[in-house]
Amino acid sequence: MQKQARLLLEDGTLFTGLAFGAEGASTGEVVFNTGITGYQEVVSDPSYCGQxxxxxFPLIGNYGITRDDFESEAPNIHGFVVRxxxxxxxxxxxxxxxDALMKEYGIIGISEIDTRMLTRILRNxxxxxxxxxxxxxxxEELRERLGATPLLRDQVARTSTKHIYSSPGNKERIVLxxxxxxxxxLRELTKRGCDVVVVPHDTTADQIRRLNPDGIQLSNGPGDPKDVPHAVETVRQLIGQYPLFGICLGHQLFALACGADTDKLKFGxxxxxHPVKELESGRCYITSxxxxxxxxEESIQGTELEVTHINNNDKTIEGLKHKRYPAFSVQYHPEAAPGPFDSGYLFDRFLDMIREHKRNNPERPRQAQLAETLRGELQYAQK
Structure with a gap:
């Protein structure tokens, strides 16, 4: 017989169903995803860490798992709930x-519950x-354990790379x-020929400058952007020095670095x-x-930011750009996976921005830069 599983919410609601995947117990923030397909990309998306x-969608697992479709090295979700x-x-x-994937990575699953009821509870x-x-x-024991277990606050540290690595290309160097x-x-940047250097979340602005980037890509990620104040400070120091493009959490960090504020959505x-309107063109894009x-929205006033995109469902901000510097961001995923690739043009826009910035700000010859550095060191030594 298939083992039983239970899901207890902090409001006391209890769901009882059938278990699949790993055995044990796990605590996390319960959220819902409305995608019809793409469950593998959802499970392997680092932004779901701790959730x-x-x-x-009622049927999950019918097309299995394909290693080529992973969005990270290993899933970080804390549980999977399906009808x-x-x-x-x-x-x-x-x-x-x-089932085999979840057993391999220690993820607990529950099926045969009313996911419509659960979703309605979370929406309300x-x-x-x-x-x-x-x-x-x-x-009673489950309630006590649930109340005593706090939600994660270090998801970015858990999911970020621990070491610098590169995906070589022959065009613009992007520090991701x-x-x-x-x-x-990374896939969208490399297929455009970019020389991508991926760095950990706590890499300093000085360390990034030494990599001699043409542009900075701020990635997506899990959790509250205010839990990574060091990232906000790094972004603040880089704005204006290099063209910059932020996605999802990177969008929020860009906003905080420019003096705006963020808030938690009711159910995300x-x-x-999700329909997103580009204000300049009036065009609506369907987004992941x-x-x-x-x-x-009110925090944008008094900053040098301009709203470029809004959500057509709830009118929340979906895109920003800096009024003076070559920097912009979007709240959604132009790389999709899963979802439509309608917004992939944003990577092309980012590269066009980099090229324009380089035309307007030509670099001095390397020999001149080196000579100036050596003169400075010589003068310091003579003192």
């Missing part, structure tokens, strides 16, 4: 099942902490600051069909999104 993810789990995939590309009351378990503890970056961002935006925080 128990509910899929609103129906399909244990036997039917897809010529499938290399594994969802907001995302909340939850405990997912395959154990047999009494409900990894706050929990999806593979799709997670799915592949995964975030729980937003830039506060």
């Amino acid at each position: 128990i993810v509910t899929m609103t 129906r789990h399909e244990p036997v995939p039917s897809n010529w590309r499938a290399q594994d099942s969802v 009351h907001g995302t909340m902490k939850g405990l997912l378990t395959t154990g047999t503890e009494r409900i 600051i990894d706050y929990g970056a999806k593979s799709g961002i 935006h997670r799915g592949g069909n 999104q995964n975030h729980g925080y937003t830039v506060k």
Whole structure:
């Protein structure tokens, strides 16, 4: 017989269903994703670190798992909630099942619960902490454990690369600051020929300058942007020196670095069909999104930021640009995965911005720079 699993919400609601994946207990923020496909990319998206993810589409697992579709080296979700789990995939590309993947990485899953009811609770009351378990503890014990376990605050450190690495190219050098970056961002830059250097989240502005970048890419990532104040300070020091493009968490960090403020959304935006309006053209794009925080509209006043995109559903800010410097950001995912690739043009816009910046600010010859440095060192030694 299949093992039982239970999901307890902090408001006391209890769901009982069937377990799949790993056994044990896990606590996290319970959120929902409205995507019809793309469950593998959702599971492997670092932005879900510390969260128990509910899929609103009822059937999950029917096309299995393909290693080529991973968005990170390993999943970081704290649980997976579905209406129906399909244990036997039917897809010529499938290399594994969802159940096997979750067992491999210690992720607990629950199926055969009313995900419509759970989603409605989260929409009405907001995302909340939850405990997912395959154990047999009494409900009182589960409530006590849930109340005693805080939500994570170090998700960026958990998901960011620990070492600098590169993806060589023969065009612009882009320093990608990894706050929990999806593979799709690196994929979009490298297919455009960029020489990409990926650096950890706590890399300083001076260390980035020594890499001699043509542009700075701020990645997506999990959690509250205010939990990484060092990242805000680094971005603040880089704005104006290099063209800059922020995505999702990178968008929020860009806003904070420019003096704006962020706030937590009631239940966030997670799915592949969110309509976003580009204010300059009036065009609406269907976008892939995964975030729980937003830039506060009123906080833009008094800064040098300009709103470029808004969400057509709730009118929250979806894009910003700096009024003086070559820097912009979007709240959604132009690299998609899963979702539509309608917004991939933003990477081209970023590269055009870099090229224009280089034309307007030609570099001095390297020999002259070196000579000036050596003269300065010689004068210092003579003193």
